[in-house]
Amino acid sequence: MNPFAYQRVEAPDAALHAIAAQNAKFLGGGTNLVDLMKDGVETPSMLIDINHIGLNKVLANANGATIGALVRNSDLANDPNIITHYPLLSHALLSGASPQLRNMATTGGNLMQRTRCFYFMDTAFPACNKRVPGSGCAAINGFNRIHAILGQTDEGATSAHTCIATNPSDMNVALSALDATVEIQGPKGKRTLPFSEFHRLPGKTPELDTNLHSGELIVAVTLPPSKFAKNSWYLKVRDRQSYAFALVSVAAGLEMDGDTIKSAGLALGGVAHKPWRSLEAEHALTGKPATTETFQRAAELAVAGAKPHEHNAFKVELAKQSIVRALTQASKGVEA
Amino acid sequence: MMQNQTSPTPKGQLEHRYDGIAKVTGKAKYAAEFTEPFPKKDLVYAYIVQSTIPSGSLASIDQKEAERAFGVIAVLTPFNAPQLTSAKPHNLSILQDADVHYNGQPIAVVLATSLPFARHAARLLKIQYNSQPAKLNFMGRLAEARLPKQGGKEQPGTQRGDLASSMTKATVTVDETYITPIQNHNPMEPHATIAWWEGEKLNVYDATQYISGVKMSLSRILNLPLENVRVQCPYTGGGFGCKGTAWSHVVLAAMAAKIVQKPVKIVLERDQMFGPVGARPTTVNKIKIGADAGGRIVGIQHDAIMHTSVMDDFVERSAGPSRMLYNSEANSATEKMVDMNLGMGTYMRAPGEATGTAVLEIAMDELAHKLNMDPVQLRLVNYAETDPSRDRPFSSKHLRECYTQAADRFGWSKRNSQPRQNSEGHKLIGYGMATATYPANRSAATAVVRILPNGHAFVGCGTQDIGTGMYTIMAQTAAAALGLDPTLVEARLGDSTLPKAPVSGGSQSTASVLPAIDVAAKQAKLKLSQLAIQDSRSPLYNAKDTDLDTKDGRVFLRSNPSTGESFTALLTRNGSQSIEAEGSAQPAADKASMTTQSFGAVFAEVAVDKDTHMVQVRRVVGTYDIGTLMNNKTGLNQLMGGIVWGVGFALHEETVIDPVYGRTVNESFADYHVPVNADIGDIDVSVLNIPDTKFNPLGSRGIGEIGITGAAAAVANAIYNATGKRVRHYPITPDKIMQA
Structure with a gap:
């Protein structure tokens, strides 16, 4: 770990003021950032502790939700109104990490969680465009079982653009399917980003995970009126029953009108650099009967264009099977 | 969740662990926790720097900036470290030459007044290498496999009977290849050493399974009289084999303590547990079993190829159980190896038997299916009353009772012998079984x-x-x-x-x-x-x-x-x-006249999700013939822990080596998977408790290892019974089941 300065702030304005310092980072739960600092992946010169600036309330009902950026994952997952009106979010949160980690991790921090790509997380690997821009990608010719199949940039191992990392969050997948909005405060005031525009695909700048600008602070995540409270499912496929990142995960929400799907939200985790929401699949579900055939068609559309690598070809089929299963579960109702 | 034999504590046994209260209250001190008898403020913290290339040599290490960093006392490298008596063995030698044999090899140590200072300074070292092509491809180089060398001599395989001739009598044959991955021990307590000198006398607190071995190793490599070395380790937080021998960091602690004239503490980081302190080698096992129509085995051929380090040979005897577990007219078993630029192999819980039963016992299950015979019955038909590998009696063998008792406790009679016939909602349910075995060893x-x-x-x-x-x-x-x-x-x-x-x-x-x-x-x-x-x-x-x-x-x-x-x-x-x-x-003077061996039978029930292919091990039942059980609580607990290891072997554990850089990619507990609580269902452990007094007067045999044996194959066979899919490559992850 490099030496760094530490400053505790008591209000959002103070946080914004402090973050102006060179190479400073906000410290929330620290469950990801501090690990990466110990291993030399993150090397901030200053940590600004924002755990005492407020922003730790959940306001939720059927008409919407506002989740403060510093709400802990445990508190959010166990909030009675979230469980009632946005069970998909609660379900996804409880699928992630461990109780101890969820007790510390924050909503904003989870949005900023970095990839679990082995080659990003270990500085002994010389090539990682995300960690050292321009250094290439060791994952392309390495062990890429956990990597992306959709939306990645593959221009070869030596290209400065190549990145096949995935976003590891479970919460983000649910927020994507729920069509959330991220509220941001910056030096120039407040702005909002639709969830689909918050995280980025690697494109030609794989070092950037999100469209949050330097000096900005996430203050809240908001949710539109609840549509999927009765029919949603979060399915996480992983190598063990708990405490493992997703090979593939599916957040599925259905708004039902009898046996017909009135509207749908569908996003995948573990397959791309960002939560992979499929508007094509959602569109294909809308107005259709909730049948296996409908779900299979949605699944095909959701993974259309997938380009697997040497060790992760299984993800294409696994994602399709998982989508059909998650939609089936969702259609049967939350109690299924 | 977990069930044991629920009998009252037998007379003469302690009901609770002698050290239980000390452990749960934190009073039990582990090697890294000592702050006396030396002055606590004198403690110097060491951080080991590891190579980032798999093969070649160090060209230079510029340590000026690191030495100037706050709190740094010294930086030792091959270019300034004192000479040891010998540059071998490789598990002990450290900083003696500039050669790099694997990615992650210790190549320097930073000594500082705190661990964070040492870690920080380690990043300031400027290390230049001369890289050489590395041997990193294992599966592509199986044709290069050679016999292992021990004491300079090649160790040939074993042959009994005329295999080719016997195999002509087979009406049913299984001929498949089974693979087990590299695994790392990962005890909860990482390796840790505190070393300090009192004049010419060396004191060491070391996390070890063998204080006398550490003492002998330090004496030899530092050229000290044996009586000048004292090693202490009142509690060891798990070992599983990787703490069975001293590794180079122990020598390094002693060497550094001498140089800085202060007590030096080295605690390996979790990621440093992958490479410098041994691993279970990967094995590829070609197994051919022939049987007549009645299920009588006429021949077993098991050719195992494993990886070994370019530094030295370590043999994981995965063909061992195939030599002696069942009767067969003819038998041929070989172990060969392929050199790799990786850290050393070493003993890991049930070395040989864990891998050997994991592969042989799937082959036996396949044979039973081909014969349309119950897997337990197949094992009874080929039951070895005497040790077929050495043609001598067992001191005591009651495996038959293990099969019967475990099958009964499990409810094996309810099994549908045809796969993929039993489901509950989205879950496919399957039953599987396997034989467990491990030698009964004894020393003075x-x-x-x-x-x-x-x-x-x-x-x-x-x-x-x-x-x-x-x-x-x-x-x-x-x-x-x-x-x-x-x-x-x-x-x-x-x-x-x-x-x-x-x-x-x-x-x-x-x-x-x-x-x-x-x-x-x-x-x-x-x-x-x-x-x-x-x-x-x-x-x-x-x-x-x-x-x-x-x-x-x-x-x-x-x-x-x-x-x-x-x-x-x-x-x-x-x-x-x-x-x-x-x-x-x-040991008894006539020990060569008999084989002393423990046995067991292990049965597993799994539920496999039809869509996600995730496996839940719902139940495991194990019954063991291990002589007299000395203590119910600690003994059944240890057998149960072995079964948990077996579940991890079956479903989770695998050390993955990057094919280009030769570095372990999953060197953390987040990425190197072992079972978590949610993975473990009911475990029912019982023992026959039949004393083996020919082995020793107390009639007891050790139980540290047998629990893992057989358990992995029982799970694998249950997965087949559930899904109809035969996965022959551990660990059995959801993608492998989906693609089988």
């Missing part, structure tokens, strides 16, 4: 026992308690021989000044240490009796010592128990001196 050991004037006793032995219950059964054994309540016995171990005991590995401590304690305690009891009969004030004056016995802290006439007195009365009257005796025990 010595112990000391004292009867104290206050009526208590002391037992000491230079053995280790690696979480297994050694303290507990030491106290029990001394108590039983002395005629004392076991709660009145103080046990000490983990100090090389105590009488010598073997490594806590190879499941041998129980059978080695307890007989020595039994001898020592009986000797102490005899001395006590002799004191009484020579004491004119004793009611036992002039009795014959052979007529005396002891019980509940009293020595008395066997023919008239009311004639006697308490240990306390006798000793107090005689100057309040303790009575002390040493005792030694060693």
